[in-house]
Amino acid sequence: MTHLSSAGAAGIYHYDETDRRFLADRVEQFRRQVARRLSGALTEDEFKPIRLMNGLYLQLHAYMLRIAVPYGVLSSDQMRGLAAIGRRYDRGYGHFTTRQNLQFNWIKLVDVPQILADLAAIDMHAIQTSGNCIRNVTTDQFAGAVADEIVDPRVYAEILRQWSTLHPEFSFLPRKFKIAITGSDHDRAAIAIHDIGIRARRGAGGAVGFEILVGGGLGRSPFLGRRLADWVPEPDLLAYLEAILRIYNQYGRRDNIYKARIKILVHEVGVDRLREQIAAEFERIRGPHYRLDAGIVDAIRSHFAPPPFATLPAVSTALDQARREDPAFARWARSNLTPHQQPGYAAVTLSLKPTGGIPGDATSDQMEAVAALADRYSFGEIRVSHEQNLVLAHVRQDDLPALWRDLGPHGLDTANAGLVGDIISCPGLDYCALANARSIPLAQEISRRFADLDRQHRIGELKIKMSGCINACGHHHVGHIGILGVDKHGVETYQITIGGDATETAALGQVVGPAVGYDRVTDVVESLIALYLERRTDGERFIDTVARIGVGPFKEKVYGAAA
Amino acid sequence: MAQAGEVMKVVSANRLDTGTVVWLAAGDVWVERLAEAAVLGGAAAGAALARTQTTDAAGVVVVEPYLVDVTVAGCGPQPLRPRERIRARGPSVRPDLGIQGAGALA
Numbered sequence: 001m002t003h004l005s006s007a008g009a010a011g012i013y014h015y016d017e018t019d020r021r022f023l024a025d026r027v028e029q030f031r032r033q034v035a036r037r038l039s040g041a042l043t044e045d046e047f048k049p050i051r052l053m054n055g056l057y058l059q060l061h062a063y064m065l066r067i068a069v070p071y072g073v074l075s076s077d078q079m080r081g082l083a084a085i086g087r088r089y090d091r092g093y094g095h096f097t098t099r100q101n102l103q104f105n106w107i108k109l110v111d112v113p114q115i116l117a118d119l120a121a122i123d124m125h126a127i128q129t130s131g132n133c134i135r136n137v138t139t140d141q142f143a144g145a146v147a148d149e150i151v152d153p154r155v156y157a158e159i160l161r162q163w164s165t166l167h168p169e170f171s172f173l174p175r176k177f178k179i180a181i182t183g184s185d186h187d188r189a190a191i192a193i194h195d196i197g198i199r200a201r202r203g204a205g206g207a208v209g210f211e212i213l214v215g216g217g218l219g220r221s222p223f224l225g226r227r228l229a230d231w232v233p234e235p236d237l238l239a240y241l242e243a244i245l246r247i248y249n250q251y252g253r254r255d256n257i258y259k260a261r262i263k264i265l266v267h268e269v270g271v272d273r274l275r276e277q278i279a280a281e282f283e284r285i286r287g288p289h290y291r292l293d294a295g296i297v298d299a300i301r302s303h304f305a306p307p308p309f310a311t312l313p314a315v316s317t318a319l320d321q322a323r324r325e326d327p328a329f330a331r332w333a334r335s336n337l338t339p340h341q342q343p344g345y346a347a348v349t350l351s352l353k354p355t356g357g358i359p360g361d362a363t364s365d366q367m368e369a370v371a372a373l374a375d376r377y378s379f380g381e382i383r384v385s386h387e388q389n390l391v392l393a394h395v396r397q398d399d400l401p402a403l404w405r406d407l408g409p410h411g412l413d414t415a416n417a418g419l420v421g422d423i424i425s426c427p428g429l430d431y432c433a434l435a436n437a438r439s440i441p442l443a444q445e446i447s448r449r450f451a452d453l454d455r456q457h458r459i460g461e462l463k464i465k466m467s468g469c470i471n472a473c474g475h476h477h478v479g480h481i482g483i484l485g486v487d488k489h490g491v492e493t494y495q496i497t498i499g500g501d502a503t504e505t506a507a508l509g510q511v512v513g514p515a516v517g518y519d520r521v522t523d524v525v526e527s528l529i530a531l532y533l534e535r536r537t538d539g540e541r542f543i544d545t546v547a548r549i550g551v552g553p554f555k556e557k558v559y560g561a562a563a
Numbered sequence: 564m565a566q567a568g569e570v571m572k573v574v575s576a577n578r579l580d581t582g583t584v585v586w587l588a589a590g591d592v593w594v595e596r597l598a599e600a601a602v603l604g605g606a607a608a609g610a611a612l613a614r615t616q617t618t619d620a621a622g623v624v625v626v627e628p629y630l631v632d633v634t635v636a637g638c639g640p641q642p643l644r645p646r647e648r649i650r651a652r653g654p655s656v657r658p659d660l661g662i663q664g665a666g667a668l669a
Contacts, residue, residue: 037579038579038580038624040624044579044626044627058577058582058626058627060646060649060650061582061584061650061653061654061660061661062577062581062582062583062584063582091660106582106660107582108580108581108582109579109580109581109582110580110581358656358657429645429646429649430649430654430655430656430657431654435646436646437645438645438649438655438656440654440656441655441656444656487644487645487646490643490644490645491645492645
């Protein structure tokens with residue numbers, strides 16, 4: 001049963017009555033807690049952990065509410081609900097994050113209980129978007145759609161969401177815990193930089209199993225995940241993850257916040273010894289209680305049944321014609337379309353990176369426009385990518401020219417997905433209380449410098465990722481070009497790395513040279529790209545050239561021969 | 564009293580109910596304009612911070628009060644660090660938002 005008007009939407013997990021009752025109770029509980037705080041019955045020290053458990057932070061300018069978008073999937077009704085919250089309680093916009101979530105930056109504490117009630121009415125909440133618990137499980141933004149998919153990861157992401165939500169053992173972990181899952185060989189979910197990374201595979205007879213990575217993470221001590229298991233059969237998935245979390249909960253450090261993530265445990269203990277401990281715990285708890293029953297998997301899978309696709313030819317003559325006749329459309333189609341598993345369809349990336357725009361920001365008007373376009377073109381379903389874009393996952397190729405024309409007036413048609421202008425950027429010092437330097441205005445400046453979209457297309461795939469502090473919310477370590485802002489004696493300064501990679505060939509970037517001032521960053525980025533264009537061979541991407549010739553020539557280009 | 568060469572300070576916090584950035588002014592009341600903040604030096608800054616743990620005379624409750632280093636120019640106190648300068652005005656990328664957008668900086 002659902003209280004959402006599904007509007008033909010497929011691929012959305014709808015709450016049942018138990019979910020809804022729980023959420024309603026939780027909202028009322030928090031409403032009373034806020035009232036007690038405002039009355040003075042609760043101190044800030046008592047209240048702070050409570051508000052954080054409900055996703056409410058105090059940031060640089062105001063409260064920030066982080067809303068969970070489970071594995072980045074939204075219905076059009078949910079998007080409309082978020083737009084309404086942004087308009088009524090915030091400043092008419094929200095910020096989509098690298099965790100596939102949405103943040104509102106100007107929230108008042110007195111409004112939060114009603115906001116949570118409004119969220120509950122659209123089957124959403126902000127629980128476990130903060131605190132030392134298992135956070136929103138993230139996945140491939142093209143899940144259930146992309147042609148190279150082996151297993152639909154949404155099914156297992158939802159199972160993990162249910163398993164981890166309010167899990168009594170894992171509500172007070174040594175530190176926050178992030179899980180990502182992919183169902184394709186090409187990793188668009190960045191699983192190697194998560195506490196647990198999961199790659200769903202198929203084995204003999206089509207059985208589903210999982211490769212498990214552990215100990216990935218960025219921040220001040222970046223590590224790529226280490227392979228913990230080659231194959232965990234589907235029925236054992238929860239038992240195995242439970243075993244990992246139990247070992248981490250038992251041995252993870254609680255004496256030093258900077259050494260509390262599981263990546264440090266893996267680093268200090270060693271993956272082989274940790275594997276033995278996890279295996280022992282796994283064998284101890286393995287059994288009916290933790291067994292992931294096929295019936296449960298099938299029930300969850302039914303929520304993600306394919307939408308009612310039409311039977312279409314694999315090649316759309318309307319698409320081909322539009323490509324021939326309109327170079328601007330052809331350019332957009334080249335960068336923003338992803339091949340679909342269903343003949344005659346495509347997955348479409350709606351760039352939230354207009355030239356000079358703020359990466360990941362969307363106005364309430366834009367959210368409503370996307371909701372309407374999702375209803376018209378993509379079965380009422382929307383995805384949020386960890387690269388801070390939106391996706392319409394199931395669009396008829398015949399409809400792509402019309403969709404593109406409809407996107408234009410809303411500023412959502414920028415043809416730059418995966419290119420220089422498609423920059424990941426954390427909020428940085430403009431919003432975040434933890435940041436040391438600004439990131440958004442630099443992203444805007446780089447975007448403007450490369451405003452010529454044809455130039456971006458000639459450069460090709462290039463992922464710039466930028467963070468305003470060492471916490472690395474902008475994933476700078478795995479950017480093809482990574483930019484890290486630091487505060488050097490009260491001056492914003494930026495360290496630049498190259499060669500990072502968040503995919504199945506994951507790598508941490510290497511520092512090019514000494515940090516540079518704010519005013520030099522865009523010039524440095526342009527110099528790095530110029531060197532790449534000078535030295536690339538046919539078909540070689542930026543990171544391929546970096547891998548082939550090394551950092552040295554790039555360093556010399558930026559800092560001169562004496563560097 | 565401030566000593567020669569001493570870094571001057573103001574006290575800042577956020578309102579509990581709205582999260583709005585506020586500054587401690589003379590008379591221990593919270594105001595939204597940095598220009599109206601009391602600039603303090605030496606022990607006076609620490610003493611002011613110690614007094615701000617509860618409600619002010621107007622009934623305003625704040626959270627997370629702390630000291631901000633400032634210089635004093637013709638237009639009033641100016642934070643030394645980029646973080647505090649942005650916090651005092653609003654996001655540099657959205658001049659329509661924050662106290663700068665409210666036109667209260669003038």
